[in-house]
Amino acid sequence: MVSGSLMRMMPPCWRPSVEGEDSSRGDDANGRVDGLLWYKDLGDHVTGEFSMAVIQANNLLEDHSQLESGPLSLYESGPHGTFVGIYDGHGGPATARFINEHLFGYIKKFTTENGGMSADVINKAFLATEEDFLALVRKQWLNDPHMASVGSCCLVGIVCSGMLYIANAGDSRVVLGRLDNTYKEVKAVPLSSEHNASVESVREELRSLHPDDPQIVVLKHTVWRVKGIIQISRSIGDAYLKSAEFNRDPLLPKFRVPEPFDKPILSAEPETLVQKLDPEDQFLIFASDGLWEHLSSQEAVDIVNTCPRNTIGI
Template sequence: MLSRLMNFLRACWRPSSDRYVHTSADTAGRQEGLLWYKDNGQHINGEFSMAVVQANNLLEDQSQIESGPLSTLESGPYGTFIGIYDGHGGPETSRYINDHLFQHLKRFTSEQQSMSVDVIKKAYQATEDGFFSLVTKQWPMKPQIAAVGSCCLVGVISCGTLYIANLGDSRAVLGRLVKATGEVLAIQLSSEHNVGIESVRQEMHSMHPDDSQIVVLKHNVWRVKGLIQVTSMWKQ
């Protein structure tokens, strides 16, 4: 039994040349097969660590940490940006988000000269519009790109405020230390958009009252149109 387990683990650590994490902070990490990790890194609000384990031969997910100016203006706010992009159907969407979302956020922050919920919404919308435009151009040659998507979970720390934005079914959790007991409490900061949750199913039915098949129970799993669990509803 032990030898079987070791052979299984060795198979999991095969080398991969795919890109894992983009970050502008000083975060040179280490890679062991399908595991990439960084124990301690510095950002403007403190320290961070991160790890990524690749589940498939082709990595569909991306993540990034940006620390420093959140604006193109010298007088703009400083802070930290964290993005988690859970791709599905391929890597194109998550990589596009990784390359464009933070740049849009910096542009809109410069225009308003401050970080806000509205800035993050505009950055999300501009990124989605840009990817839709890319799909339109590439669809005649690469029709499968129309079936590629990604969740998008973002945290922004600016001027002492933590902003959380979520599109999809990733989850942000805050660990809070209780000094009196030493216990660490896990506090959920975002809500998932997944039709496995009854309230999300109800919302989908209310948004599509004429489509009785908008949510289907397939093999004991609730799915949108019988295909996918995650929805594309926006909440901040």
């Protein structure tokens, strides 16, 4: 959960545990490590505080997160703000790592060209990052076809000039803790929608985009999946579901769609929100679905609001 940051914390934001390594609790350069858990209880910077935590779900770390603060353009004289990125990878670490290394650079580039921050700037940065990653997949296709099956959800938040910009592709979520002055309570305000086939509106969107494909969403083992393969409808990467050129040998058959397709099945275009920050806005929580599968938005907000400030990491 983040209310801001002074600088990029660390490329994947933490030091993962690896097999054979001493997993006892200990200090890390930027936080604390306890087995597969990395956390930083509280950090200070010029415009606020942040705390964060990561639990490694798989032996191979597929997820990255990023915090930046300072100029949001290529020039010091450009707009300043805070950038938060949550990159929930799947199929391997390559896409999440690629987003971590390229997306913010595109944000700065397009902010410079546009003369300021906007939803259009963020949308262009997502699509440029997607285009570059697919170009990398194409370049490595014969030597590493598995790259075509690697992808990542991408959730971004930017605070700039009193405005909040949110962009999401995938099923991560950002929640605002807002003070209700009438009841003197901090209420949860979800600011993003999950692009997951378990959501009826997402299934309806997919069916409307692919009216000639009765198998665009399939209920498989009680779980709704796009083409019976993947739950999310938007991502960066997943080239085998974006272009038919990657839906063939030498990619393993288990990653291939049986029917030919002539337009992308998944989309990299984010859903964006822009709103003014108000004095009642207390904090923001950014997290992947690994958190939201266990906590409601309000439960997470209550934890942040009621726990001591130095123990709010999730």
